[in-house]
Amino acid sequence: MVDKKEILRRAAKSVLEADQEEAERVAREAVEAGIDPFLVINEGFSKGMAEAGELFERGELYLPHLIVASEGMVSAISILEAAMTQKKEKKTGVAVIGTIEGDIHDIGKGIVATMLRVYGFEVHDLGRDVPLKNFVETAKKVNADIIGSSALMTTTMTGQKTLEQELKKAGLRDKVKTMVGGAVVTQRWANKIGADAYAENAIEAIAKARELLG
Amino acid sequence: MKEILTRMGDGERVTMSVSQVKEDLEAGTRDAADRGKIPELTAAELEQLLEIFQDQNRIVGVSPGEEVVLTHDIGTLRLMGDQANSGVGIPLSRMQGILIHERAFAADTMELGHIDYSFKPIKPVISMEMQEYELASLVTIVPLFYGAMPNLGTYFRPDGPFGNPSDLLPQGKIREAREAQEGAAEHAARDMFYISNKLYSVGCDGINFDTTAAAGDADFYATLNAVAEIKKAMPSLTVEVGMAGEFILGIHSELFFNGERLAGMYPHRQVKMAEAAGADIFGPVVNTNTSKSMPWNLARAVTFVKHTVEVSNIPIHANVGMGVGGVPVFETPPIDCVTRTSKAMVQIAKVDGL
Numbered sequence: 345m346v347d348k349k350e351i352l353r354r355a356a357k358s359v360l361e362a363d364q365e366e367a368e369r370v371a372r373e374a375v376e377a378g379i380d381p382f383l384v385i386n387e388g389f390s391k392g393m394a395e396a397g398e399l400f401e402r403g404e405l406y407l408p409h410l411i412v413a414s415e416g417m418v419s420a421i422s423i424l425e426a427a428m429t430q431k432k433e434k435k436t437g438v439a440v441i442g443t444i445e446g447d448i449h450d451i452g453k454g455i456v457a458t459m460l461r462v463y464g465f466e467v468h469d470l471g472r473d474v475p476l477k478n479f480v481e482t483a484k485k486v487n488a489d490i491i492g493s494s495a496l497m498t499t500t501m502t503g504q505k506t507l508e509q510e511l512k513k514a515g516l517r518d519k520v521k522t523m524v525g526g527a528v529v530t531q532r533w534a535n536k537i538g539a540d541a542y543a544e545n546a547i548e549a550i551a552k553a554r555e556l557l558g
Numbered sequence: 559m560k561e562i563l564t565r566m567g568d569g570e571r572v573t574m575s576v577s578q579v580k581e582d583l584e585a586g587t588r589d590a591a592d593r594g595k596i597p598e599l600t601a602a603e604l605e606q607l608l609e610i611f612q613d614q615n616r617i618v619g620v621s622p623g624e625e626v627v628l629t630h631d632i633g634t635l636r637l638m639g640d641q642a643n644s645g646v647g648i649p650l651s652r653m654q655g656i657l658i659h660e661r662a663f664a665a666d667t668m669e670l671g672h673i674d675y676s677f678k679p680i681k682p683v684i685s686m687e688m689q690e691y692e693l694a695s696l697v698t699i700v701p702l703f704y705g706a707m708p709n710l711g712t713y714f715r716p717d718g719p720f721g722n723p724s725d726l727l728p729q730g731k732i733r734e735a736r737e738a739q740e741g742a743a744e745h746a747a748r749d750m751f752y753i754s755n756k757l758y759s760v761g762c763d764g765i766n767f768d769t770t771a772a773a774g775d776a777d778f779y780a781t782l783n784a785v786a787e788i789k790k791a792m793p794s795l796t797v798e799v800g801m802a803g804e805f806i807l808g809i810h811s812e813l814f815f816n817g818e819r820l821a822g823m824y825p826h827r828q829v830k831m832a833e834a835a836g837a838d839i840f841g842p843v844v845n846t847n848t849s850k851s852m853p854w855n856l857a858r859a860v861t862f863v864k865h866t867v868e869v870s871n872i873p874i875h876a877n878v879g880m881g882v883g884g885v886p887v888f889e890t891p892p893i894d895c896v897t898r899t900s901k902a903m904v905q906i907a908k909v910d911g912l
Contacts, residue, residue: 402593403822406808407774408732415730448724498887530849532568 346377355388355420360396362409364416371423381424385462389417390547393455397545418458425462435466437489437557440482442470443526444503449496452525452546456492459546460553465490476507480514488520490553495526504529505537521556525549562611565895567848567855569888579611579853580604586850586857593805594824596865599857603906607860610898611853618897620904627911629667629875630659631705631768631800631841632675641889644880653694660700666911669703669766670694676709677750678718684756692760703798704757705766708750708781710773713742720745723809739776739810743783750784754795764796764838771828772802774809775820778828782815782835789836799832800841800877801825804862825866833872839911842866843877848887852895856884856902864907875911876903 351374358367374384396413399405441457443450450472457469468486483491495501504524511517521540534542543549561573583604591598634655639645659665670691672680695702714722720742726735754765771778785797808821816834825842832840844859867874881887884899903909
């Protein structure tokens, strides 16, 4: 019998050690054993990713390692996601997500987009270096519930403030919730620009997105 | 209880109680010690920092005899550039900027810098820079550096010939990203040597490698190799290596200098690399956290810099400016923060210059 605790431990370790094959293997074993995929993602892969992120932030783990680690996680999550497709009862909401114009960092944003999908959101990932008008136009087109923007630089975070203004101008601000994230972004910044929520990581982003939509 | 008026790392004014400041000072030094695996500040040093914050004066300073060398990087542009360029937008020539810093601001050293402030774009206009440097050096008394950033990013597409690691890494092309960085580092080191050599021929006092390692470990690698070559060929040319961040980002992660992996190095290890390359002055950087208070940030910065001073055999000129050294991330750094940081760096970290 597959030990649930052991699966979670291996899932975290596979991400931390950037072992993509092991991450996929663990995901498949979890599906076969009927372990709740949400649990495997939250308590396994995400925990490993959080630890890897912390080590990277301290200069104890390097970018190539982090890239491989996140690829392994995304790959494992896609296996779990496929297993969850039939379980999804209804759409949680529609989210438009992207990295602000001028900013090409999208690893964190990509993980948030994947996690939103896992949790039943219809996600429109606009990618990186996204012109602000694209957020507004897409939100209008797909009738978005949430717009998430990411910025990793002080020079691009001001785009999040402009986005708030552009949404007001387009008459959308009261219809959508806005979320901000990225290395330089803080709760204080979110308060200052009038965003509905700030999230420090993917797990927090999911929790806040669900909270915002009640 | 008496309250202390200070700031957050983004410059916002906040009021804190004495015990809150004490807590943040302790947490700041603990964080630096934990990350850098270095000693925390002593109780007496933390008390000294608290006194600096308790001082009611907007501007604080050091006693006569304690003064240190004050240098200015990107100095010529500081007055000319507008606020978005961390300046004050006064229309001046570079020569006027240098003279104002020397004669009006009493700077101990000054530097000439190109408007782009990166090494690569200087190459096609090097003759102009040599001429401008020579003219400036004839009318200044203080040592005059030529400053620029290694800025390895200018060697990646679309600005340069090598593949961009920011594109390659997300595609999982790690080997290609590493090769691109190695190629860029080789080109950058060659350009830095070429430019330094040309300036040396017109009597340049020194080269300031500013914002080193901004593009990660390959940027640092290129700079160290350039410095080693420069000092071998031009031993009398002073070299200052100033950093971009508190630790070397491992974008390549497999680059070594003097037998040590560069990725992940904190200031006290960076300085040993600069020393090994032959640098004469080292400028450590400690980043400011915008979500934390200035006491937290300053205690943390002083902890890193103090240890760097202790292990270094060359003079340490700490970076004190927007977003570094404990100073808030604010285009025009508030004077209360800049002077408190300067005082702490001199009296507690024992820096040789700022």
